[in-house]
Every structure is written in structure tokens, then in C-alpha cells.
Amino acid sequence: MTWNLDTILARTGTEPDPETGALAPPIHTATTYARNADGQSGEFVYSRLGNPTRKRLEQALAESEGGAGAVALSSGMTAAMTVCQSLSPGDHVLLPHDIYFGVRTLLMDHFTRWGLRVSDVDQRDLEAVAKAITPETRLVWTETPSNPQLNITDIQAMADIAHQAGAALVVDNTWATPLITRPIELGADIVLHSVTKYLGGHSDVLGGALVFARQDSWYEHAVNLAGEGGAVLDPFGSWLVLRGMRSLGPRLRQQSAAALEIARWLESHARIESVNYPGLHSHPGHSVAAEQMTLFGGMLSFCVKGSADEALEVVRRSQLFANATSLGGTESLMEHRALIEGPDTPTPQNLLRVSVGLEYVDDLKVDLDQALTA
Ligand SMILES: Cc1ncc(COP(=O)(O)O)c(C=O)c1O
Structure with missing residues (x-):
């Protein structure tokens, strides 16, 4: 039988434990596993190379994304680093213009020192993307919706451009999650997650993941780098993410509905200059979003009329939106992105980014309203 993704998610990791029948997965903390009298190991040898709790999570991640395999890592940035470490000096990576600034910094500042060539382009302009490809391009990197301006990129079009050039497409699906967008079905070769966000869902676990369309050389590199480099997700972290994934459906449905309502309401607010939310008809990427997203997600950003300080004042006045980084938890967050991204950021100075939590939407x-008008 093939089940709906909601059904699969609700049962994530709950296959009965073979030893006890427990329906909640055990947390296997053992670092090492006994060999038999001939010195032969069973499936597990040493926890860095493989761990039963982490394996459950990797299977769940691959299943939810429709992938052939997954690797669970110690953070979303570790996942990004692992993809880059699979490349060779001289290889070119094409980034989107608007992207989580940590990934931009990692590639532009650190991996260029290791010989990677990195450039960026506005991926909403497909002709510009095609022109930005070079003979050395091995990887096209897409993040949709993008952080923090919620640009929408056409995943299928990016996969076509990347594949025609002999490159692979990696899609950071952290903001959408497999509940909303399934990049592998649209042609992506690798899906990246910060499981710290919606999959963990409670702001209490740091982790990352890579899901692969095929068990190809990208997959082999990642498995070997994780096992030999050791940047794997720990058993308790793996267990927390498995637990979070079981409630992803109801959480993200409520967060998406609330975000849409807030975005529509903000659009006509006198203090607001613009609202970035792909569910709005006014969003330039709305039609692509409607094609490749089943919901429009729990993230939005908006520009307040006025200066950076006037925008910051809204954050200071808010009582329900915590002024903190990150996203995807049960509590709403609001952050002045330009301040934390530094002086070179392309993010507008009057932009605030919001992660909508599970509070009652009218309260939010x-x-x-009081933070904007007080
Ligand atoms: C889209 C996106 N990708 C990757 C990351 C990095 O993930 P982590 O903080 O788990 O390393 C983040 C973090 O905010 C993110 O928003």
C-alpha cells in the first residue's frame, strides 16, 4: 500500500522495537557493538559509522522526501559543508542571490580558500541562471522560499538547467519541508535540511540532513564523510527529530494558515511598505509557488515604512514574537535580519523576518498591531 505523507509522518520511526515491541523508538547510546567469536561484526560496529536511532531517522527522512538514502548530520551547516567537501578544487557552485547568509558565508569565505569557485545569481531570472553556468559548474544551489526575502525559485527549471550543464541540483528544503515541497520529484539530486527548524519543530535540537535522489557518488561521499569525518547527529538528537516529524503535518498546516492570514492583514496595514509571502497574489513568485508548494509555509518577512531603527522598534515593542534567530518552533519569532547579517548584507534595513508559531492567530x-502602531 502507498500511504499519504501525513500518515507516513504521523508514524515516523514508530516501527515496533524488535526486542521489546516499544512503539516509541529506543535511544541507542552505545558507542560500540560486540563482535561474534570469529571477530565478525553485525550491522552496527561503532556509533560514528552507524547507529540504530540515527538509522531510523535517516530512513524516515529518505521516505518523507521520496529519496533513495539520507545522512543525518550535526547541523544544517554541516549538511552544507558535507556537500561542498564532496567537490574538488576548481569546481564551480552557483548560489541564489537571496540565501541563508550562513551558507553564503560558508561557501564564499571559507570554501573559496579551499579552491571552490562560487558565484551567485538571481534565480528568478532563468536566462541569467543559464548564462551564469560555467564549464566548471558542478552544483546549482537553490533555496526556496529563500531566507529572508522569500523569493520563489522554479525547482524543475533549475533542475533542467543544471542537468543540461552536467551539474547537480541541491535544494535547501528547510523552509518548505517535504510536507509542502518535494524537490526530488521536481528533479533535484540532493535535498538539504536544517532539521533544527520545522522537522525538529520545538527549538530544542540542532541537526541537519542530506537526502539523495539516488545512491550515487554524492550519496557515497556523504556517507563516507559522515562516518570518517564524524559530523553525525547524536542519538538523542536523532530521537528528538523523529519525535518532531510525527507532528509536522498539524504544526505546519496551522502555521501556514496563520502566516497567510497575517500576511494578508499586514498587506493593508498603514505602517507596512511591503510583505514577502508566496501565498499572496501580489508575490511575484505566487504562480510558481502554487505549482510546487501544497501550502505556503510559516515564514514571512515584511518591510516597515521608515528606518532600520523604526523597524527594530517594532521588534522591541512586540510581546508575543520573541526577538531571536532561528525558525520553525512552536513559539513565534521576529528578527531584524540586516543587523545580524552584517554591513555587506543585501537584506533591506527595514526588513523584519517572522517565524509564525502555534499561538492563537488573533493574538498574534x-x-x-500594537507593536506597529504604539
Ligand atoms: C534555509 C536554512 N538553511 C540552513 C540553515 C543552517 O542550519 P543550522 O542552523 O541547523 O546549521 C538555516 C539556519 O537558519 C536555514 O535557515
Whole structure:
């Protein structure tokens, strides 16, 4: 039988434990496993190379994304680093213009010192993307919706451009999650996650993951780098993410509905200059989003009329939106991105990024209204 993704997610990792029948997965903390009298190991040898709790998570991640295999890592940035470490000096990576600034810094500042060539382009302009490809391009990197401006990139078009050039497409699906977008079905070769966000879902676990369309050389590199480099997700972290994934459906449905309501309401607010949310008809990427997203997600950003300080004042006045980084938890967050991204950021100075939590949506609107008008 093939089940709906909601059904698969609700049962994530709950296959009965073979020893006890437990329906909640055990947390296997053992670092080493006994060999038999002939010195032969069973499936597990040493926890860096393989761990039963992590294996459950990797299977769940691959299943939810429709992939052939997955690797669970110690953070989203470790996942990004692992993909880069699979490349060779001289290889070119094409980034989107608007992207999580940590990934941009990792590639532009650190991996260029290791010989990678990195450039960026506005991926909403497909002709510009095709022109930005070089004979050395091995990887096209897409993040949709993008952080923090919520640009929408056409995944299928990017896969076509990448594949025609002999490159692979990696899609950072952290903001959408497999509940909303399934990049592998649209042609992506690798899906990247910061499981710290919606999959973990409670702001209490740091982790990352790579899911692969095929068990190809990208997959082999990642498995070997994780096992030999050791940047794997720990058993308790793996267990927390498995637990978070079981409630992803209801959480993200409520967060998406609330984000849409807030975005529509903000659009006509006198203090607001612009709202970035792909569910709005005014969003330039709305039609592509409607094609490749089943919901529009729990993230939005908006520009307040006025200066950086006037925008920051909204954050200071809010009582329900915590002024903190990260996203995807049950609590709403609001952050002035340019401040933390530094002086070279392309992010507008009056932009605030919001992660909508699970609070009652009218309370969130009342709080935003008083923060904007007080
Ligand atoms: C889209 C995206 N990708 C990757 C990351 C990095 O993930 P982590 O913080 O788990 O290393 C983040 C973190 O905010 C993110 O928003």
C-alpha cells in the first residue's frame, strides 16, 4: 500500500522495537557493538559509522522526501559543508542571490580558500541562471522560499538547467519541508535540511540532513564523510527529530494558515511598505509557488515604512514574537535580519523576518498591531 505523507509522518520511526515491541523508538547510546567469536561484526560496529536511532531517522527522512538514502548530520551547516567537501578544487557552485547568509558565508569565505569557485545569481531570472553556468559548474544551489526575502525559485527549471550543464541540483528544503515541497520529484539530486527548524519543530535540537535522489557518488561521499569525518547527529538528537516529524503535518498546516492570514492583514496595514509571502497574489513568485508548494509555509518577512531603527522598534515593542534567530518552533519569532547579517548584507534595513508559531492567530495580529502602531 502507498500511504499519504501525513500518515507516513504521523508514524515516523514508530516501527515496533524488535526486542521489546516499544512503539516509541529506543535511544541507542552505545558507542560500540560486540563482535561474534570469529571477530565478525553485525550491522552496527561503532556509533560514528552507524547507529540504530540515527538509522531510523535517516530512513524516515529518505521516505518523507521520496529519496533513495539520507545522512543525518550535526547541523544544517554541516549538511552544507558535507556537500561542498564532496567537490574538488576548481569546481564551480552557483548560489541564489537571496540565501541563508550562513551558507553564503560558508561557501564564499571559507570554501573559496579551499579552491571552490562560487558565484551567485538571481534565480528568478532563468536566462541569467543559464548564462551564469560555467564549464566548471558542478552544483546549482537553490533555496526556496529563500531566507529572508522569500523569493520563489522554479525547482524543475533549475533542475533542467543544471542537468543540461552536467551539474547537480541541491535544494535547501528547510523552509518548505517535504510536507509542502518535494524537490526530488521536481528533479533535484540532493535535498538539504536544517532539521533544527520545522522537522525538529520545538527549538530544542540542532541537526541537519542530506537526502539523495539516488545512491550515487554524492550519496557515497556523504556517507563516507559522515562516518570518517564524524559530523553525525547524536542519538538523542536523532530521537528528538523523529519525535518532531510525527507532528509536522498539524504544526505546519496551522502555521501556514496563520502566516497567510497575517500576511494578508499586514498587506493593508498603514505602517507596512511591503510583505514577502508566496501565498499572496501580489508575490511575484505566487504562480510558481502554487505549482510546487501544497501550502505556503510559516515564514514571512515584511518591510516597515521608515528606518532600520523604526523597524527594530517594532521588534522591541512586540510581546508575543520573541526577538531571536532561528525558525520553525512552536513559539513565534521576529528578527531584524540586516543587523545580524552584517554591513555587506543585501537584506533591506527595514526588513523584519517572522517565524509564525502555534499561538492563537488573533493574538498574534493584536500584538503585531500594537507593536506597529504604539
Ligand atoms: C534555509 C536554512 N538553511 C540552513 C540553515 C543552517 O542550519 P543550522 O542552523 O541547523 O546549521 C538555516 C539556519 O537558519 C536555514 O535557515
